Amino acid sequence: MGHTAMPWAVIIGMPGAGKTRVGREAASILHVGFTDADIQFEHDMGMKIPEFFEQYGEAEFRRAESELVCDLLSSLDGELLSLGGGAPMTERIQQELLRYIERGGRVIYLQADPKEAMERARRGGNRPMLAGDADERWKGLFKQRHPVFSALANAHIRTHGSTPQMAARKLADMISEKDVHIEGSGIEPYEVFIGDGAINHLSQVLGEEPVRVALIHTQPVQRHSDKARALLRQAGYQVTDIVIPDAEAGKTIAVAGGVWDRLGDAGFTRSDAIVGLGGGAATDVAGFVAATWMRGIRYVNCPTSLLAMVDASTGGKTGINTALGKNLVGSFYTPAGVLADMRSLSTLPNDIFVEGLGEVAKSGFIMDEKILDLLEDHAQALREYNAESLESEEFKAIVAELIERTVRVKAYHVSSDLKEAGLREFLNYGHTLGHAIEQLEHFRWRHGNAVAVGCVFAAELSYILGYIDRDLVDYHRSLLSSLGLPISWNNGSWEDVLALMHRDKKARGNALRFVILYDIGHPVHLDNPPVEAVEEAFRSIQQ
Numbered sequence: 066m067g068h069t070a071m072p073w074a075v076i077i078g079m080p081g082a083g084k085t086r087v088g089r090e091a092a093s094i095l096h097v098g099f100t101d102a103d104i105q106f107e108h109d110m111g112m113k114i115p116e117f118f119e120q121y122g123e124a125e126f127r128r129a130e131s132e133l134v135c136d137l138l139s140s141l142d143g144e145l146l147s148l149g150g151g152a153p154m155t156e157r158i159q160q161e162l163l164r165y166i167e168r169g170g171r172v173i174y175l176q177a178d179p180k181e182a183m184e185r186a187r188r189g190g191n192r193p194m195l196a197g198d199a200d201e202r203w204k205g206l207f208k209q210r211h212p213v214f215s216a217l218a219n220a221h222i223r224t225h226g227s228t229p230q231m232a233a234r235k236l237a238d239m240i241s242e243k244d245v246h247i248e249g250s251g252i253e254p255y256e257v258f259i260g261d262g263a264i265n266h267l268s269q270v271l272g273e274e275p276v277r278v279a280l281i282h283t284q285p286v287q288r289h290s291d292k293a294r295a296l297l298r299q300a301g302y303q304v305t306d307i308v309i310p311d312a313e314a315g316k317t318i319a320v321a322g323g324v325w326d327r328l329g330d331a332g333f334t335r336s337d338a339i340v341g342l343g344g345g346a347a348t349d350v351a352g353f354v355a356a357t358w359m360r361g362i363r364y365v366n367c368p369t370s371l372l373a374m375v376d377a378s379t380g381g382k383t384g385i386n387t388a389l390g391k392n393l394v395g396s397f398y399t400p401a402g403v404l405a406d407m408r409s410l411s412t413l414p415n416d417i418f419v420e421g422l423g424e425v426a427k428s429g430f431i432m433d434e435k436i437l438d439l440l441e442d443h444a445q446a447l448r449e450y451n452a453e454s455l456e457s458e459e460f461k462a463i464v465a466e467l468i469e470r471t472v473r474v475k476a477y478h479v480s481s482d483l484k485e486a487g488l489r490e491f492l493n494y495g496h497t498l499g500h501a502i503e504q505l506e507h508f509r510w511r512h513g514n515a516v517a518v519g520c521v522f523a524a525e526l527s528y529i530l531g532y533i534d535r536d537l538v539d540y541h542r543s544l545l546s547s548l549g550l551p552i553s554w555n556n557g558s559w560e561d562v563l564a565l566m567h568r569d570k571k572a573r574g575n576a577l578r579f580v581i582l583y584d585i586g587h588p589v590h591l592d593n594p595p596v597e598a599v600e601e602a603f604r605s606i607q608q
């Protein structure tokens with residue numbers, strides 16, 4: 066299929082929002098071209114817009130503007146395009162913008178502080194739509210246009226209190242981020258935004274209905290929760306800050322109960338919302354509380370660890386542990402959006418980054434061989450990850466691609482099987498033994514590390530039962546260890562492991578159920594295998 070030209074992003078907004086100034090500056094940060102539809106119009110017509118209005122009237126202006134905008138939408142390639150303030154109110158342009166979004170385009174609604182925008186619009190002068198009392202006209206137009214712009218744009222950006230340079234940086238971040246769309250039966254569609262500054266989508270994703278927002282996070286991510294709190298307050302929400310115990314210590318019924326009490330004290334209603342920010346443990350608890358408070362309120366996940374970005378924050382599995390096992394209580398309850406702000410990875414310790422690679426590799430084994438190639442090609446840089454690593458644009462692009470691809474693997478499985486009736490179980494590759502290891506290690510072993518050993522175990526089981534050859538088992542071991550992940554475990558008895566595997570959520574009655582491989586990208590279900598084969602596979606990871 067040939068390449069179809071389309072602008073990289075289209076900027077819409079009220080008069081004075083800064084579409085031209087901020088848009089041009091963002092284009093220069095991104096090293097791409099910039100076209101302002103109003104300037105282009107004046108150039109093509111050989112006259113200023115007020116003059117055109119005077120000679121031909123508004124209806125003719127809108128008709129000619131539609132022609133031009135439709136033409137720009139199909140001819141500009143990779144550039145930024147900003148539209149005149151009223152252009153998105155024209156039906157034909159709306160249709161074209163929707164088609165552009167369907168083709169993967171991004172329409173960004175640039176929202177400035179109304180006072181600042183009015184002041185700029187007044188200073189800019191000579192705008193036919195603001196003739197007379199400019200401020201009153203601006204307010205009137207805002208009332209009509211804001212709901213239309215909000216619904217039409219698939220990305221919103223608030224520039225309140227930002228300099229044009231800061232606003233341009235935000236805009237450039239938003240334009241260059243990746244976006245995975247998730248939809249399916251029983252799922253209210255949502256987006257996973259991945260990139261620097263993805264957290265700036267918070268108010269867009271939460272929407273205008275919530276009055277109160279509970280920001281649930283752990284202490285080690287304080288710096289990132291401070292940023293989120295500031296954004297929430299700026300957008301006008303009443304914020305309740307809730308710090309929960311870190312990591313698995315937070316995934317308990319006692320902690321969930323404490324959060325329910327806080328929500329009750331603060332008067333949280335069904336239309337209020339939760340933001341879960343942190344590693345996978347924090348987003349699991351936040352989702353669980355959101356699913357259960359008043360039988361379900363809106364929530365947005367802001368994952369800050371690699372593992373939470375690639376896996377835990379998306380797909381709607383929420384849960385807590387019990388004394389008997391991992392994630393034994395929970396629900397399937399999807400978030401309203403996921404904001405994977407890659408800037409938050411800058412504070413992530415090396416061992417927690419590496420742990421996340423366990424889930425990335427798992428996704429490669431079950432579906433996307435390109436993930437395995439990327440891991441293989443960049444194993445050393447990934448294994449040696451540190452705070453400075455993301456300063457390299459090349460390395461950052463690799464991590465972003467790994468996150469996007471892994472989220473796409475997750476999206477594929479959850480979109481047609483939200484409640485894990487079959488297909489979704491493939492995401493559990495490596496988890497049957499992995500969860501048992503975590504439990505027997507009293508959660509001193511990190512989840513991704515346990516999953517890495519679990520993947521080797523599942524590969525061994527696949528080999529023992531004749532599904533794959535030895536080379537693929539060896540490949541599991543060599544790839545995972547090249548990333549700094551563990552490939553063996555020898556700290557528990559077979560009897561204890563077997564008992565815990567029977568409590569795995571895939572088990573049915575007295576029968577064990579595993580996910581094994583037929584080949585790379587071809588996982589299969591394995592029901593009730595001979596227990597000797599399972600034990601043999603277990604023995605092989607003890608060495």
Ligand SMILES: NC(=O)c1ccc[n+]([C@@H]2O[C@H](COP(=O)([O-])OP(=O)(O)OC[C@H]3O[C@@H](n4cnc5c(N)ncnc54)[C@H](O)[C@@H]3O)[C@@H](O)[C@H]2O)c1
Pocket residue numbers: 283284285286311312313316343344345346347349369370371372373376377378379380381382383384392409410411412413414417420421511512513
């Ligand atoms: N719901 C799902 O679909 C799903 C999928 C995979 C994993 N999980 C769950 O996720 C959890 C594992 O997630 P995890 O690996 O993120 O562990 P985690 O949540 O325990 O986080 C690991 C540690 O890193 C810290 N941290 C997180 N982000 C940081 C940052 N940017 N800077 C500094 N410190 C940071 C955390 O506070 C914690 O101390 C497990 O409980 C697992 O069961 C859930």
Ligand SMILES: O=C(O)C(=O)C[C@@H](O)[C@H](O)[C@H](O)COP(=O)(O)O
Pocket residue numbers: 376380382391392424485489490492493496570
């Ligand atoms: O989303 C899923 O489905 C998964 O199985 C993803 C797993 O990587 C994840 O660790 C999940 O939390 C495991 O769920 P569980 O149901 O086995 O507890």
